[in-house]
Amino acid sequence: MVWGAIATWRMAHEGVVEALRLLEKNGTSGDVTENLIKTVEDYPYYKSVGYGGLPNSEGILEMDAAYMDGDTFKIGAVAGITDVKNPISVARKLSEDKFNSFRVGDGATKYSIIEGFERKNMLTKRAHKIWEKRLEEIRENNLNPYDGHDTVGAVTLDQEGSMTVGTSSSGLFMKKPGRVGDSPLSGSGFYVDSEIGGAAATGLGEDLMKGCLSYEIVRLMGEGETPQAACDKAVYSFHDKLSKRYGKAGAFSLIAMNNKGEWGVATNVEFTFSVGNSKEPPQIFIANKGKNHTTDIQPISQEWLSAYEKRIKAPIE
Template sequence: MKWAIIGTWRMSLEGIIAATEILKHGGDSGDAVEEAVKIVEDFPLYKSVGYGGLPNENCEVELDAAFMDGDTLSFGAVGGIRDFKNPVSIARKLSHEKFNIFLVGSGAEEYAHKNGFERKNMLTDRAKKIWEKRVKEIYEKNLSPYDGHDTVGVVCLDKKGHMTAATSTSGLFMKKRGRVGDSPICGSGLYVDSQVGGAVATGLGEDIMKGCLSYEAVRLMESGIDPQTAAEKAVFNFSEKLRQRSGKAGAISLVCINNKGEWGVGTNVEFSFVVATDDSMPKVYLAHPENGRVICEEASEEWLQEYQRKITSPV
């Protein structure tokens, strides 16, 4: 049986490299997905996820995460959780519960504490400086406060045919306290069915959740459509619907894998993602929409170096 894993954005590369080691030795997709997302959550320079994630308007880091098992359709999620490391692991723990599988705010924090998850101040000095700089820009230049909404999402198929998916994000930068986007919502930010495939989304959550796009991509695959066409149809059709109904569509990107290990990408903006399969080492790709299709190409060395320079540059 083939294995495959796909993740949103360049930031998922290190996590997918680690997950690949689990998968190629016959490990479980749930462990692989959790490990991949945890590595992104733990890296302080990825400013839209976990430790170092950008704070809300009150300078508080509120995190959302979800986990889904494609064999059982079990699902767990947390929203607006503060001061706990690795919310994806808390979400996975919740997916084993029969009731109360989606907890938010203080309820999620109480559950995490009772179940022994590690407390940690997730606000870094770097993230605080970025927040302070943004507050100043908003006041001096009358700029929109909102910027940055990149979710790490991972879908995985292991050698036994078991599929899982997970997401994690700090959400919209400068968001209102308590705001939750699509990422932890089943069917919107993620969906997976081991008999069909799985998908995860990233972008403007306020728009993505209106279309339940991850479920839509899986539904299209279930109808017999290949993953690439399913991802394109899900993103392009709904983007056009939003433009017709409200005049515009936010940034929307989606990655998916079917139960054969074939993958696809849909996006209405330029977007980076990472893929690894049993016959291909982890690689970073760039995708962009062009004439109703999505064009994908491997990221150049120059692009990768510029990415590294950008995330490590001083605030």
């Protein structure tokens, strides 16, 4: 029996640890993925997902999330949803519907209210303070306002061989109202087929949707590539193509796991992630683009972790 879980960014680690504990006890991939993403959504110091996430240019926190079931291809997604505690749970619930399974804006929020999902003012004082400070910086220094777009994306495999993927994000910091990135978009932000494997993305959504990389990675795994080879092939060839054709490639990072619990990642920027399976205990790694379309992956250092902890909790002046 094999199982496994992989998720984007150091912020997902506690969720991955818990996911592996649940998978070992025969938890279902759907429950485990939802639970993993909720852990990240609930934590106030992660400023790009759920509670504590950063608001848009008007000061409103709009969130995107998606859920996909690799057995049936059921997809549920929300974009621009507001004041709901766990967008991932709304997305998962929507995946049960044959119609209207992707809802945006007020329609998404309305659905979550009617269905009884927990309401919560998701904008923390801290996030509001960061937003105010940023507004000032932009005014003073004539800065490009867009920065930070760390989606949590997770792929899990359970002991029955079922796989699911989930994503959740408050999107690009200082985004315009109603801006949607790749996170709720099938093929770009996520894709999973339990007979093959799954993938999820984080990075500049506007560029990720130009490449459909999550779909492409799953497809390559379906042709027999390992998750690592599939990630390397898809991500670096697209990075090169986009650089040539569009002039520049934004930051993006992809994670993948196949239905044997093997995993891979590729990235064009420094990227942390957490992964574990029935053989390997959960661990945080740091990845960078290597030479010749490969990825350099190293265990995270204690120094990095301490600096991170300090950074995310630093007082906002």
